[in-house]
Amino acid sequence: MPRRPRTPLGSRRALLDAAAAEFAARGYAAANVDRIARVARLNKAMIYYHFRSKAALYREILRDMFDAVGSRVRAIAASDASPEDKIRSFIDVIAIEGEARPHFPPMWLREIAEGGGRVDTQTLRYAMDVLGSLGAIIDEGCRAGRFRPVNPMLIQGGIVAPLMFFLATAGVRRRLDRAGAHGASKFSREDLVTHIQHVTLAVLEGRIA
Amino acid sequence: MPRRPRTPLGSRRALLDAAAAEFAARGYAAANVDRIARVARLNKAMIYYHFRSKAALYREILRDMFDAVGSRVRAIAASDASPEDKIRSFIDVIAIEGEARPHFPPMWLREIAEGGGRVDTQTLRYAMDVLGSLGAIIDEGCRAGRFRPVNPMLIQGGIVAPLMFFLATAGVRRRLDRAGAHGASKFSREDLVTHIQHVTLAVLEGRIA
DNA sequence: GTCTATAAATAGATAGAC
C-alpha cells in the first residue's frame, strides 16, 4: 500500500536534511542522490522534482548555512554593544550556529579545501559579510582607542578555523581518546569559546605582541 | 614514435606528484585517474602498475605527508632545546612543511571533514605522534615551572587549524582581495607564524586566561 | 615499462504511470 504524502513541502525538508548529512559526511562528489533519497524515505526522482540537480541542491544547502551565520553576524556588528562585547558575541555566534548545524563545519572545511570553486555569488557575499562585519567591529574598537589595528583576516582565521576544526572533529577526537591520546575530547564548546574569546581580545587589545 | 622510458621509477614519482595535485584540488572521490595519468604524461594503466588502486595511491600520498611532518615534530620534542623554543619550532615546522607541500593543507582539511575514515593505521599513528609530541613538550614546560597545564588538543587546534586554513586559502584570499575585502592577503607566512608563536606562548605561560 | 581496448559497475538525470 502506498504511503500517504506528508505535509506540503515536508518532502522538500526531508531531502534537504538528508542531503546536508550526506554532503557533510562524504563531500559533494562522493554524495549519492539515491542514498539521499533513501534516507529521506523518498525516491531519487523527488530530488529532481524539488531541485534542478544535485549541484543545485548542494548550493541551496550551502547558501542557507552561510546566510544564517552571515545575518546573525551582521546584526552583531550593527548593534550598539561595546567592541569587546561584539567580539565575544561574534565568537559565540559562530560556535552556536556551527553546533546547531552539525553539517556546516565539515562542509565549510571541504569548501575551503576546494578553493571556493563551487560557491555561487550569493554565498560568497554572505561569506564576505562575515569578514566585513568583523573588520567593522575592529575598526570601531580602534577608533575608540581600545583595539590595535590588526588584519581582520588574521583575527577571523584565529577564530573560525579552530572552531570549525573542533566542531568537525567531535567524532575523531573520541576515537583518538580511546586509542590512547590523553584528554583529547575533555573540553566543551563553552570552554573553547571562552578560550578563543580571551585570546582574541588579548590580541586586539595589544596585550600580547 | 614511442617516447623512451624515463629514469627508473621516474614514472612513479610523476604519478605521485600529479595525484597529489589532483587529490588536493578535487578530493578523493572527484579525482580522476585518467586525468592524473594525463598530467603525469603517462597512461592510466601505469597507475595500476605502480599502485594497486586509486585508493592505495591516495593512502600512500597521505601517509608520506603525515610521515614527513610527524618525524620532524618528533625530533623537536626529543631535542634539548628549551620548552619555549620547542613550541616555536613546532609551529615553524608545521608551517614550513605545509608550505613546502602545497597539497598537504587541502588534503588535511578534507580528511578532517571526512572524520578520518580513510586514514590507515600507520597514518593515524603519525597524526597521533604530532599530538603526543606536543603534549610531551607541554609536560616538560610544566615540570620546569614555565608552562601551565593546558589541554594539548586545545593548543594544537590553535596552531594547526589556522595554519592549514591560511595555507589552503592562498588562492581564495587573492580572489576576495580583488572582490573588495581589505587586505585579506596582505601578510606572509612569517607574519602568521610569529603571531601564532606569540599567542601560543602567552597561553602556555598563563599570560592570558 | 608503457600502451590500447574493453569490461563492468556506478550514478546523474528523465519520461511517464499513478
Added chain:
DNA sequence: GTCTATCTATTTATAGAC
C-alpha cells in the same frame, strides 16, 4: 507529489600487445 523503469555518461579496473 510520488514512484518505476530506463537512458546515458562516466570511470575504475584489467587483459593483453608491444
